[in-house]
Amino acid sequence: MDQTSVLASQLCSCFIILFHLTHSRADLPGTWELLVADAGIASMHTAVTRFNTVVLLDRTNIGPSRKLLPKGHCRFDKNDAVLKLDCYAHSVLLDLHTNQIRPLKILTDTWCSSGQFLPNGTLLQTGGDLDGFKKIRKIDPCDINGSCDWVELNDVELTEGRWYASNQILPDGSVIIVGGRGSNTVEFYPKRINGAVSFPFLLEAEDTQMDNLYPYVHLLPNGHLFVFANTKAVMYDYTKNIVLTVYPQLDGGPRNYPSAGSSVMLALQGDYSNAEIVICGGAQYGAFLERSTDTPAHGSCGRISATQTDPVWVTEDMPYGRIMGDMVMLPNGDVLIINGAMSGSQGFDMASNPCLNPVLYRPNEPLGLRFMVLNPGTVPRMYHSTANLLPDGRVLLAGSNPHVFYTFDAEFPTELRIEAFSPEYLGPDKANIRPEILEVPETVLFGATFNVIVSVELPVVEIVEVNLASAPFATHSFSQGQRLVKLAVTSAVPDGGVGRYRIGCTAPPNGMVAPPGYYMVFAVNQGVPSVARWVHVS
């Protein structure tokens, strides 16, 4: 852009921001709060633990962060590209009660790696760059007073180096690791005898700017995987390594790294036979190759019933074009689309025009009426930023670092602030219908029936839903392993005290509907979720 158009575009975005500040902020739903002014690191990968702490993870080979490791815990790595003796933390644990931060220590490079919680609550973390390429790491999470930390496994490594892969927990509690740059294969943790298995679909989906990285992987309730890369999608039987269904292509341009929008599987419910996948936004093809930061992102969403015969994509436009948006499954089944930019592509210094307005996607509204523009934030969250549902129904926003190193004097600086966005359902006007969970079992077995006891101030007039939300591994605008399962419930019946209700629930039937592990269980009354309790499902 020449000087005049730069000025014009700056004036224009200032005008837009001013417009929002003066007219829209108070009117649009949702509120923002700053949780941590300086987390010390910019989180590229974020996961919420069952101890109500959050693991935030960046990478090594990046030089100083703004958080020191404890005395005596510096890391020495003769191969580190920037700091051989590195006394800075590149991962931290955040306490959701106090917003305290404790440094964690990773040894190898987790840049563009992947992860997933195992059935016992351990966070598995795989791959990355350089010395992290084939690495497997774990953290057994803890509360903020615990001493948990990253453990790098030395007795086992990935069969292939994985950079930009996606992980998904499977019904038997193992994890599949799909793709990665130069790895058009899948492999498993725990490792299977055949190591990495060729997955030609990923190669077919590749183009001259890749566009097949961080594939969108969703475990369907029929036990197969929905895998989407670039514009293509298949139903994949990983047990036999065969493609069962080739879905139609999704129009509107590439959708995965370096052109990523985001994707969710909508809430599973009823008899769990149907699963709908939604994919929103992305970059124009060529924006990445040309390093064009001002090519408008595309704003279309495609939705498909992945489990039905001859399914087709139904598309719909978002109010904004968006690259690097995060799609977060809210406890009531709505989808929050947040973070990202309106132009450019993924990668260092590749985007501009941050999209500060979150958008709510309400899947049950009629086509054309599904989007609602929400109250804009003030912090651009561009490349390497994350969004995660919290157990209290808020959404945690962290990171943004579109630079190779920590850079603070840039148009889009390395972002160390952590914020929370509260959807409208947490507004004061909803307090008297917000349920509180009084009793719920700590563990439930597949198919078992159990009771949840809730209290609600105003009399309950509708079904109170009981919904399980997984804790995904959020990175690069896709939350690996994200799912929401609505349980079959009875009507809420009064249970003793005033405002006390009992809801009879049936646990998910099997690990295809809900892979074993810890879930946040939310009671949801007229769209308003309780604070979640953690329940182990197996």
Ligand SMILES: *[C@@H]1O[C@H](CO)[C@@H](O)[C@H](O)[C@H]1NC(C)=O
């Ligand atoms: C969970 O399982 C993993 C993999 O088997 C194991 O390494 C880890 O120690 C286990 N964690 C706990 C807390 O038992």
Ligand SMILES: *[C@@H]1O[C@H](CO)[C@@H](O)[C@H](O)[C@H]1NC(C)=O
């Ligand atoms: C951590 O320790 C502090 C100080 O002893 C205590 O007040 C707090 O409740 C503890 N937090 C948890 C989650 O146990």
